Amino acid sequence: MVDIRESIRAWIQENRQEGIKLLKRFVQEASTQGNEKHAQAIVVEKLRQIGLKIDIWEPTMRELRKQEAFVTTRESFEDSPNVVGVLKGRGGGRSLILNGHIDVVPEGDLAQWSEAPYSAVVRDGKLYGRGATDMKGGNVALLLAIQAIQELNISLKGDVIFQSVIEEESGGAGTLACIVRGYKADGAIIPEPTNMKIFPKQQGSMWFRLTINGRSAHGGTRYEGVSAIEKAMNVVTHVLDLEKKRNERINDPLYQHIPIPIPINLGSIKGGSWPSSVPDEVIIEGRMGVAPGEQMSHAKQELQTWIGTLKEKDQWFEQYPVQVEWFGAHWLPSELDVEHELVQTLTKSFQEVKKNDPVIEASPWGTDGGMLTNIGHIPTIVFGPGVTEMAHFPNEYIELNTLFEAAEIIALMMLDWCGVSE
Secondary structure, three states: OHHHHHHHHHHHHHOHHHHHHHHHHHHHOOOOOOOOHHHHHHHHHHHHHHOOEEEEEOOOHHHHOOOOOOOOOOOOOOOOOEEEEEEOOOOOOOOEEEEEEOOOOOOOOHHHOOOOOOOOOEEOOEEEOOOHHHHHHHHHHHHHHHHHHHHOOOOEOOOEEEEEEOOHHHOOHHHHHHHHOOOOOOOEEEOOOOOOOEEEEEOEEEEEEEEEEOEOOEHHHHHHOEOHHHHHHHHHHHHHHHHHHHHHOOOOHHHOOOOOOOOEEEEEEEEOOOOOEOOOEEEEEEEEEEOOOOOHHHHHHHHHHHHHHHHHOOOHHHHOOOEEEEEEEEEOOEEOOOOOHHHHHHHHHHHHHHOOOOOEEEEOOOOOHHHHHHOOOOOEEEEOOOOHHHOOOOOOEEEHHHHHHHHHHHHHHHHHHHOEOO
């Protein structure tokens, strides 16, 4: 076994340039929502090279709408395929899903980028570009781990199922489609950019909309109207009070280094139509964090009840209550005990490669891990290369050394989790 593990380490080091070349190809494809097919074609090409059994399909709305967890902002998934590759084991071992999303968020303001967002420039040991850290670098780490196992002729007992999914950034429809298609396993790893930390828990989140009413009047006699903007200021303070209240209840050591474990983020505000008119409506949209182990329905009810208490502070809200709507995407929370064998197996491989103990924390954001855990009933860990703070940022980058470390850690974990056939 020692020889096998040393062979994996050597193989990954010898194939660094191949890994960098593959990541550059991935990043150079702008696989934003609805534009994933060209990046997925590269995945298919790589899976064929490795020798995996490949499954390619476009999820259907008709099938996914039957699932309570399904959300999307799209009308169809045409030209947006999921891709799965299966490395079939010899039998008698545990199976493992390696799940990564191919979709990336839009590049945003180009003026804030030093290089073109899809240039995949390599400089000072870092590869720059949208999706480099979130999470195409993690996907390449998975593919290198599988390729090392294959090319070294190592026969695993359990199956390894590689999933390149769409729609993670919009709520997880791609991973849900994999579950509906029947892909299950004894454990799963998602290599999101965790700074090489291990996340056995993650918060969930959901989007909400608040509509605040006022009464219009001429700006010259604004005292005859009621400004929805001024009322919205009271609503913002009230919502932030709820955020504080909810976070005071969190007493989990995995959150000790996270300032706000389950934030309520107010992401957009729109109101008013004319400088000389008192605004009669303001709309605030935001994201509500949901704690691991908390029901989404409980979090919804708590926000709605809290908003209802505004009338106790201001009688205006008695006659004109704030309307609360839930819309768009959501991500399910998930949790796995730190003593679970999946966590212990990954920790052992991490220690072997890095020569120190991993940091084990709760994830500050939601991932497809919530879908795998809650809907697929698959124990799931989020762990991968990539800089957490650079996800969705301009000048996004990944430190290349961490990509190859993650590939080695995951390959060694596959040996221990799936078992090796002599």
